[in-house]
Amino acid sequence: MELIIAIFIGLMFSCGVYLILRRSIVKVILGIFVLSNAANLIIFLAGGITKSEVAFIPDGEQTLDPTLINDPVAQVLVIKSIVIGLGIAAYILALKYRYFEVTGTHDLDSLKNTDQR
Amino acid sequence: MILLAHILLPFTYILLALLIKKASIKSRLAVLFATFNLLWALALLPIVQIKDIIVVQVGGWAAPYGISLVADRFSVFMLIMTAIIFFLVTIYATQSVDKARRKSGHFFFTFGILMGVNGSFIAGDVFNLYVWYEVMLMSSFILMSLGGERAQMEGSIKYLILNLISALFFVSGVGLLYGNLGTLNMADLSAIISEKSDMLTHLNPALILMVVSFAIKGALVPFFFWLPASYHTPPPAVSALLAGLLTKVGIYSLIRFYTLFLYHDAPFWNQLILWMGVLSMVIGVFAASSQFDFRKILSFHIISQVGYVVIGLGFYTVSGIAAAMFFLAHNMLSKTNAFLVAGWVKRQKGTLNLKTLGEVYKESPIWGVLFFISAFSLAGLPPLSGFIGKYLIIKAGIEANYIVVALIALFVGLFTLFSMVKIWLEVFWKDVPKDRVVKIPQKKRKSQYMLTSSLIMAILIVVMGLWAQPIVTYCEQAAVDLLNPELYIDKVLNFSR
Numbered sequence: 001m002e003l004i005i006a007i008f009i010g011l012m013f014s015c016g017v018y019l020i021l022r023r024s025i026v027k028v029i030l031g032i033f034v035l036s037n038a039a040n041l042i043i044f045l046a047g048g049i050t051k052s053e054v055a056f057i058p059d060g061e062q063t064l065d066p067t068l069i070n071d072p073v074a075q076v077l078v079i080k081s082i083v084i085g086l087g088i089a090a091y092i093l094a095l096k097y098r099y100f101e102v103t104g105t106h107d108l109d110s111l112k113n114t115d116q117r
Numbered sequence: 118m119i120l121l122a123h124i125l126l127p128f129t130y131i132l133l134a135l136l137i138k139k140a141s142i143k144s145r146l147a148v149l150f151a152t153f154n155l156l157w158a159l160a161l162l163p164i165v166q167i168k169d170i171i172v173v174q175v176g177g178w179a180a181p182y183g184i185s186l187v188a189d190r191f192s193v194f195m196l197i198m199t200a201i202i203f204f205l206v207t208i209y210a211t212q213s214v215d216k217a218r219r220k221s222g223h224f225f226f227t228f229g230i231l232m233g234v235n236g237s238f239i240a241g242d243v244f245n246l247y248v249w250y251e252v253m254l255m256s257s258f259i260l261m262s263l264g265g266e267r268a269q270m271e272g273s274i275k276y277l278i279l280n281l282i283s284a285l286f287f288v289s290g291v292g293l294l295y296g297n298l299g300t301l302n303m304a305d306l307s308a309i310i311s312e313k314s315d316m317l318t319h320l321n322p323a324l325i326l327m328v329v330s331f332a333i334k335g336a337l338v339p340f341f342f343w344l345p346a347s348y349h350t351p352p353p354a355v356s357a358l359l360a361g362l363l364t365k366v367g368i369y370s371l372i373r374f375y376t377l378f379l380y381h382d383a384p385f386w387n388q389l390i391l392w393m394g395v396l397s398m399v400i401g402v403f404a405a406s407s408q409f410d411f412r413k414i415l416s417f418h419i420i421s422q423v424g425y426v427v428i429g430l431g432f433y434t435v436s437g438i439a440a441a442m443f444f445l446a447h448n449m450l451s452k453t454n455a456f457l458v459a460g461w462v463k464r465q466k467g468t469l470n471l472k473t474l475g476e477v478y479k480e481s482p483i484w485g486v487l488f489f490i491s492a493f494s495l496a497g498l499p500p501l502s503g504f505i506g507k508y509l510i511i512k513a514g515i516e517a518n519y520i521v522v523a524l525i526a527l528f529v530g531l532f533t534l535f536s537m538v539k540i541w542l543e544v545f546w547k548d549v550p551k552d553r554v555v556k557i558p559q560k561k562r563k564s565q566y567m568l569t570s571s572l573i574m575a576i577l578i579v580v581m582g583l584w585a586q587p588i589v590t591y592c593e594q595a596a597v598d599l600l601n602p603e604l605y606i607d608k609v610l611n612f613s614r
Contacts, residue, residue, distance in 0.1 A: 020282075025274065032281050039288040046296030074295060077244055081288055084251045091255065092277060095262055099270040111271045 001049050005041065012038035024106045025099070029092055036085045040078050047074025119164065120173045120186045120239050123196060126154050127232035131225055140220040144211040147224035151204040154231065158193070158200035165193045169598065170608040172241070180610045181305040185241030187609055190595035191442060192238045195369055198446045199238070201577070202361040202453050203231050208570040210354035212563070213460050218264055218352065226263065227358060229256030237366050241609060243294065243301045243327075246370065247287050250334070254280055257363060260355045261347065272350030279343035283333035290326030297323060304609035307377040307602050317382040324378060328371065328386075335367030337427060338396040341420045345404070348419075349412035349469070353460025356412060361453035364419055365445060368426050372441065375430055376599040383433070391431030395525055397424030402532040411459045411469035411544060414536050415452065418495060421529060422448045428526065429510050432517040438596035440509035443589060447494065447502040447581060454491035454574040458484055461567055462544060471543040478545035483568065485545045490575040492537040494582070497530045502581035509589065 012034055019031025048071060055072035057064045100106065130150040137143050165171055165188060173186040188196070207227065214223050233253025240246040258280075262273035295301055297320060298309050310320065329340065336344040344364070348356050371390075379386040401421030408414045426448070429441025461484055462477060463469050478485035494501035497508075507530055514523030581588065598604060 020278070028278060032278065032285075035282070035285050036288075039285045039292065042289050042292035043295065044292075046292045048296075071299075073301075077291070077295070077301075080244075080248065084248070087255065088251075088281065091258060092281075095258075095270070095273060095277065098262070098265055099274060102265065102267050102270055111274060113268065113271055 002045060005045055005049065009038050009041050009045065012041070023108050025096055025108055026106060028108065029096060032092065033085075033089060036081075036088070040081050040085065043074055043081060044078045047071035118173060119161070120171060120188055121175070122157050123154070123235040123239060124232055126150060126157065127228040127235065130228045131232070134222070134225045134228070138220075140216050143224055144219055147207050147228070148204075148211060150228070151200075151207040151231075154235075155197075155200040155204045158196045161188065161193045161196065165190055170605060172609055172612050174612055180612055181300050181302045184245055185302060185304070185609055185612075186239045187241035187304070187605070188239045189598050189605060190591065191369075191372070191599055194442060194446065194591065194595060195238045195365070196235060198449050199231070199234050199362060202449055203227070203358070205570040205574050206354060206358045206361065206453065206457070209357070209457055209460070209567050212566040213354045213464065214352055221263065223260070223263065223355075226256040226260045227355075229253070230260070230358065230362065232256075234362050234366055238369060241303055243291055243303060243306070247284070247291060250287065250366070251284065253363065253366065254284065257359055260359075261351050263355075264352065266350075268350045272347035276343050276347035279333065283330045283340075286326045286333070287330035290323045290330065293323035293326065294320070302609070303373070303377055304606045308606045308610065310378055310381055311602075314381065318385075320378075321382065321385065324374070327374065328379070331367045331371040331374070332393065333367070334364065335371060335423055335427075336364050336397075336420050337393050337423060338400050338420070341397070341401070344419060345413055345416040348416040349410060353412075353456060353463055357453050357456035357460060360415070360419055360456050361449050364423055365449060368423055368445065371427070372430050372438070372599070375433075376438075377602050377605065380433065380602075387431060387433060391428055391519070391522065394424045394427030394429075394431055395522055397421065397427065398526065398529045399424075402529050402536070405536045406532060406539070409471045411462065411471060411474075411540060412456065414540060415455050415459065418533065418536065419452060421533065422452065422495070424529075425507070425510055425526060428519075428522055429513060431522075432513050432519060433600075434513060434517050435593060435596045435600060436509065437513040437517060438599055439589065439592035440506065440513045442592040442595060443509055443585070444506035446588070447506040447578070450574055450578050450581065451491045451494040451501075451503060454571055454578065455488065455495065457567070457571045457574065458488040458491065461564060461571070464562065464564065464567075471540065473550065474544045475547045475549040476545075484571075487571050487575045488545065489541065490578055492541060493534075494578045496534040496537045498534075500579070500582045502578050502585070505582055505585040505589070 016031045016035035016038060019034060020028050022028060050070055052070040053068050055069040133146060134143055171188045174180060175184045175186060230253055233249045233256060236249030237246055240249055258273060258277050261276055262269055298306060300306055333340040348360060398421050401417050401424060405414050405417030408417060426441045426445050429437045429444060459469060466474060490501065494503040497503040511523045511526050
């Protein structure tokens, strides 16, 4: 299972890289989304994937056998980074919309006015 | 709980700013909170001198499980510098930034940056560091595009995309590191790595991803392209703040990582870091000398100056790291002040193109002198702070037997002087070109607060050059702490109330 997800992450990274190399700004933004999800999956995979119980200590007990549960920290981290990714996605789409209103173009090549010559 | 104030103060302002509508009250409140932040940072100084390292375990969970906030001498130094820069730029911004921007949340987001920067300086946990990075970046994205001018939009799209890629590198690195070692607390990581010396090459993929991310944030060669493409587009007060704080956070994290993790595999990392620094110095300064825009020249100089700090780290001796810290502080002051002067010139003349400017010195000698101080401090002329900074770096390089690197640093100083003299001559000295028609704003606007903040900063630059000894001593103590990660590990992991 881990191997399949690892290969899948690799595929997502290559799709993301392909997209951010495109000329259209929208596709670049989509590429960023794909890449950020690929990175989230890496964290998810870092916790290990096993069939297991949820990481709650049952009522009336003090400890929990660690072999029974999956690592909860990785899941917490991945939720946090998904939330951050969501915020960024909202902002970047708003920025794109505004950019399109100001300039009327989707083309990254028209973005060279502020570059160093 | 003492460290939490650095996060809670900006957060309180952010909450208050949501409730207030009037721009003038927002500005006054911002200055007030910036003062609090400065006082609080200064209050940490005597405490860190007694305790060596201030540790706070948030929520009361012990070190590897809870979130640790750690401040050693280096962090406190950076917190103080950040607080000074932020305080002065806030005073400047109350007059420099237009009312519409102040009303729509300029200070709201600058405090977001402050929260993120303070948080990254005291984060004791790699994932926590990433979260503070995101707080800082989100605020800077919005500040960059606030106002919605065309150039701003272009600049912020480039800034946004390249910085997001750096964040992705960082998250991937965090994931790989966690998968390998099962912990993200920096002290714990450092302890585990020092025990398992056979794992070093095994960890390098994760660490490389993180170092690339810091290098993008810190604008090192070959990852600097976002910086000169975007820093000259937002209002001057914003670019001064970003230039003063953001790249320095990347470099801070690099120094922290190097002294905690990377030094275990020194043969691999040392040369890499050193030559990255050398290339940044050289390429930054050469690119700067071909520019004809005030702020663009300064932006390229950020890259060059960051290189100096990184070679100081690359020497990896007490004097090298102390010099790097001193240089970092000097650069924050001088660079921000140069941007502040650029902001004033833009306000008076409506342009920053060197070809159309001229005779500014005749118009306002005081701003000329202020620019003179900061520019020649950047170029490293005595008795200003830049002289001490460069002297310490080059001395440390010769002592550590990196003669070639030290000579390159000297040589780069010459070209820095060249660009600074170029700005001085073109903007302040030469006659206004007859054939260029410039639209000068109708009425001269008041600028007393802008002048005050720039003046204080210039005085600090001179003071830092003349009374460098106590600061250098402090930096050396901090460098000794950094070179003994056992102390850091011990204080964080064996923390007791």
